[in-house]
Amino acid sequence: VRRGTYLDSVALMRVARTVAVLSGVEDAGLMIGTPANRDILRDARVLNAVGETAGPGDLILAIRACDQIAADAAMLEARRLIEQPRRQNATGAQVWRPRTLRAAVAQATGANLALISVAGDFALAEARKALHAGLHVMIFSDNIPLADEVQLKREARDLSLMVMGPDCGTAIIGGVPLAFANVVPRGDIGIIGASGTGIQEVSCLIARAGRGISHAIGTGGRDLKAEVGGITTLMAIDALDADPATNHIVLISKPPADEVAAKVLDRVAKSAKPFTICFLGDGKRELPINACAAPSLWAAAMHACGQKSATSRTAALAPRRGFVRGLFAGGTFAAEAQIVFQQVGLKVNSNVPVPGAGPLGDLSLSHAMVDLGADEYTRGRPHPMIEPAVRDASFAEALADPNVGIILLDCVLGYGGHEDPAGHIIQRLMSTRRIDAAIVASVTGTDADPQNWSMQVAKLHIAGVIVAVSNAEAAGLAAAAVTCGD
Numbered sequence: 243v244r245r246g247t248y249l250d251s252v253a254l255m256r257v258a259r260t261v262a263v264l265s266g267v268e269d270a271g272l273m274i275g276t277p278a279n280r281d282i283l284r285d286a287r288v289l290n291a292v293g294e295t296a297g298p299g300d301l302i303l304a305i306r307a308c309d310q311i312a313a314d315a316a317m318l319e320a321r322r323l324i325e326q327p328r329r330q331n332a333t334g335a336q337v338w339r340p341r342t343l344r345a346a347v348a349q350a351t352g353a354n355l356a357l358i359s360v361a362g363d364f365a366l367a368e369a370r371k372a373l374h375a376g377l378h379v380m381i382f383s384d385n386i387p388l389a390d391e392v393q394l395k396r397e398a399r400d401l402s403l404m405v406m407g408p409d410c411g412t413a414i415i416g417g418v419p420l421a422f423a424n425v426v427p428r429g430d431i432g433i434i435g436a437s438g439t440g441i442q443e444v445s446c447l448i449a450r451a452g453r454g455i456s457h458a459i460g461t462g463g464r465d466l467k468a469e470v471g472g473i474t475t476l477m478a479i480d481a482l483d484a485d486p487a488t489n490h491i492v493l494i495s496k497p498p499a500d501e502v503a504a505k506v507l508d509r510v511a512k513s514a515k516p517f518t519i520c521f522l523g524d525g526k527r528e529l530p531i532n533a534c535a536a537p538s539l540w541a542a543a544m545h546a547c548g549q550k551s552a553t554s555r556t557a558a559l560a561p562r563r564g565f566v567r568g569l570f571a572g573g574t575f576a577a578e579a580q581i582v583f584q585q586v587g588l589k590v591n592s593n594v595p596v597p598g599a600g601p602l603g604d605l606s607l608s609h610a611m612v613d614l615g616a617d618e619y620t621r622g623r624p625h626p627m628i629e630p631a632v633r634d635a636s637f638a639e640a641l642a643d644p645n646v647g648i649i650l651l652d653c654v655l656g657y658g659g660h661e662d663p664a665g666h667i668i669q670r671l672m673s674t675r676r677i678d679a680a681i682v683a684s685v686t687g688t689d690a691d692p693q694n695w696s697m698q699v700a701k702l703h704i705a706g707v708i709v710a711v712s713n714a715e716a717a718g719l720a721a722a723a724v725t726c727g728d
Contacts, residue, residue: 243275243292243293243295243296243300243301243302243303244300244301244303245299245300246299246300247299247300247301248274248299248301248360248361248364249272249274249301249324250359250360251273251274251359251360251361251383252359252382252628252658254272254273254274254301255272255624255625255628255629256624256628257272257320257323257324258270258271258272258320258624259624259628259629260319260323261305261316261319261320261323264312264315264316264319265312265315266307266308266309266311266312266313266315266316267305267306267307267308267312267313267316268306268307268308269286269287269288269305269306270288270304270305270306270316270320271283271286271288271289271302271304271305272301272302272303272304272320272324273301273302273304274298274299274300274301274302274360274361275293275296275297275298275299275300275301275302276298276361276363277298278385279302279361280293280294280296280302283302283304287306288304288305288306289302289304290304298361298363298364301324303317303320303321303324305317305320343356343368343371343372343375344371344375347375347377353377354376354377354378355377355378355379355380355415356368356369356372356375356377356378356379356380357380357382357420357421358372358379358380358381358382358383358407359382359383359421360383361383361385362383362384362385362386362408363385365381365383365386365408366386366390366394369381369394369405370394370397373394373397373398373401373403373405374401376401376403377403378398378403378404378405378406379398379403379404379405379406379407380406380407380410380413380420380421380460381405381406381407381408381409381410381462382407382409382410382411382421383407383408383409384408384409385408386408386409388464388467388469388470389469391408391462391464391470392469392470392471392473395465395470395473395474396473398473399473399477404459404474404477404478404481405462405473405474406459406460406461406462406474407460407461407462408462408464409462409463409464410438410460410461410462411438411439411460412435412438412439412441412442412458412460413441413458413459413460414426414433414441414445414455414457414458415457415458415459416457417455419656419657421438421657421658422438422439422442422627422654422656422657422658422659423441423442423445423458423656423657423658424442424445424446424449424655424656424657424686424687424688424690424691425656425657425688425690425691425692426445426446426448426449426454426455426688426690427449427453427454427455427690428454428455428456428487429448429453429454429455429456430453430454430456430487430488430489430490431448431453431454431455431456431488431489431490431491431492431546431547432455432456432457432458432459432482432485432488432490432491432492433445433455433457433458433459433491433492433494434458434459434461434475434478434479434482434491434492434493434494435458435459435460435461435492435493435494435495436460436461436462436463436464436465436466436475436494436495436496437463437494437495437496437573437574438460438572438574439571439572439573439574439575439652439654439686440494440495440520440522440539440574441458441460441494442572442654442656442686442687443539443540443543443572443574443575443686443712443713444492444494444520444539444542444543444546445458446686446687446688446695447539447540447543447544447711447712448543448546448547449688449690450688450695451543451544451547451549452547453546453547456482456485456487456488457481457482457485457488459474459478459481459482461474461475461478461495462474463496466495466496466498466499466502466503466506467498467499467502468499468501468502470502471502471505472498472502472505472506475493475495475506476505476506476509479491479506479509479510479513480509482515483513483514483515488515489515489516490515490516490517490518490546491513491515491516491517491518492517492518492520492536492542492543492546493506493510493517493518493519493520493521494520494522494539494542495520495521495522496521496522496523496524496574496577497521497522497523497524498521498524503521503527507519507527507529507530507533510529510530510532510533511530511531511532511533513532514532515532516532516533516534517530517532517533517534518533518534518536518542518545518546519533519534519535519536520535520536520537520538520539520541520542521535522538522539522574522577522578522581523577523581525537537581537585538578538581538582538712538714539574539578539712539713539714540711540712540713540714540715541714543712558719558722558723559648559680559682559708559719559720559722559723560680560723561723561724562647562648562680562723562724563647563724564644564645564646564647564648564724565608565609565610565645565646565647565648565724566583566609566610566646566647566648566649566650566720566721566724567609567610567612567640567643567646567648567649567650568580568610568611568612568649568650568651568717568720569612569614569633569636569637569640569649569650569651570611570612570613570614570615570650570651570652571614571615571625571626571627571630571633571652571654572613572615572627572652572654572686572713573613573615573616575652575684575713576611576612576613577611577613578713578714578717579611579650579713579714579716579717579720580611582714582717582718582721583609583611583717583721586721586722586725588609588721588724588725589608589609590608590609590610590611591608591609591610591611609724611650612636614626614632614633614636615627619632627654627658627659627660627663628658628659628660629660630660630663630666630667631666633651634670637649637651637667637670637674638670638674640679641670641671641674641679642674646679647678647679647680647723647724648679648680648681648682648720648723648724649679649680649681649682650682650683650716650717650720651667651681651682651683651684651707652683652684652686652713652716653667653683653684653685653686653687653698653702654686654687655685655686655687655688655691655692655693655694655695655698656686656687656691656692656693657691657692659693660693661692661693662693662698663693663698664685664693664697664698664699664701664702665701667683667702667705667707668701668702668705671705671706671707672705680708680723681706681707681708682707682708682709682710682716682719682720683702683707683708683709683710683716684709684710684711684712684713684715684716685698685699685702685709686713
């Protein structure tokens with residue numbers, strides 16, 4: 243336990259992943275000592291009496307190994323990895339890094355945005371410090387009570403500042419990718435999204451269609467709830483409406499509360515700019531004359547690019563018997579796939595199995611779309627976009643299940659993501675593949691991403707995976723194949 247120490251949760255996840263694969267190590271967890279995090283470590287059997295003494299301001303380094311020698315070596319490596327980013331930059335030169343937000347503001351006098359990625363217990367206080375320092379705020383952290391989100395966004399609005407989040411996973415501001423985001427060219431299309439993976443999918447599809455993004459503003463998944471009232475969404479519309487570099491605006495969300503949708507659409511109607519509205523699963527709402535409804539993320543991107551009648555080009559999947567198992571890192575992708583299936587009359591089980599009941603519980607006799615980034619699957623583990631091994635057990639179970647004819651996967655590239663998600667999928671296929679199971683995947687990314695979209699797609703093609711141009715098309719291919727098969 244390191245007293246009075248805080249490090250970014252994503253950085254800690256990466257260190258834990260590196261340490262966990264060392265020789266003799268059975269499991270590793272690096273977390274701030276909040277009660278919830280101690281519960282996670284305790285459930286994973288990596289917390290001892292020393293770790294139990296940690297408080298919310300302390301850092302726990304927890305390792306379970308086969309013997310003391312392996313444990314000591316792993317702990318030494320964990321300490322080295324933790325210290326390295328604080329002492330050196332990428333070239334190995336010594337650098338000073340501020341330990342407080344106040345010191346950071348003093349150092350970066352031109353900054354106007356703070357990205358908050360601390361435990362939820364601390365995120366609210368840090369966000370308020372940033373607001374009172376005159377900064378817009380992006381809150382990557384989750385586990386902030388809804389009432390606190392409402393109050394914080396109201397305070398920010400009074401200061402003419404924007405709060406993106408909590409649980410805002412993606413943004414692109416002024417061409418700069420923040421958190422889980424992709425490298426896309428600058429352009430004249432603005433995006434406002436309550437979904438991080440939704441923003442990633444639409445921005446990448448726009449980029450691959452030859453267009454670019456002015457800004458992509460994340461709102462956090464709860465902004466369009468009645469309690470919040472769409473505060474950030476409305477401020478984002480104002481900002482992009484006033485931005486001379488933005489000529490088209492895309493809104494992405496699951497269905498909002500009716501009273502919030504009315505406010506948002508009323509604001510859209512007052513704009514002189516065209517809008518594309520993608521409220522996934524909500525296709526019956528009347529829109530202003532300057533707005534067009536998009537039934538899928540792919541359709542939203544194509545409409546924003548002016549390709550209203552564009553069709554996908556992936557070859558059809560031969561008819562298949564059996565059920566479809568969707569194993570998704572992105573919750574929005576799981577929801578979109580479920581909608582695609584429901585639109586053609588297929589029933590889908592999207593229930594998250596009870597932890598401890600096996601990787602996928604009792605889903606084997608139905609079509610199922612599972613969000614493996616949900617809390618039930620990531621307790622004590624990194625998000626599957628960071629560590630695709632989180633999906634391994636469910637993937638192996640689906641491959642071994644004779645009732646499953648098609649497996650749907652998403653592969654999300656960009657900053658913050660795994661360095662080779664396609665390679666990891668291929669490794670699992672080589673070790674467990676069933677010859678008669680079809681694998682259909684979508685790859686969200688661009689060639690400018692660190693992982694390189696074209697190379698990831700090529701790897702999957704060589705391995706026999708059918709790669710669709712979008713998540714919606716992947717789901718459509720699977721739905722059409724099992725409908726014909728039946």
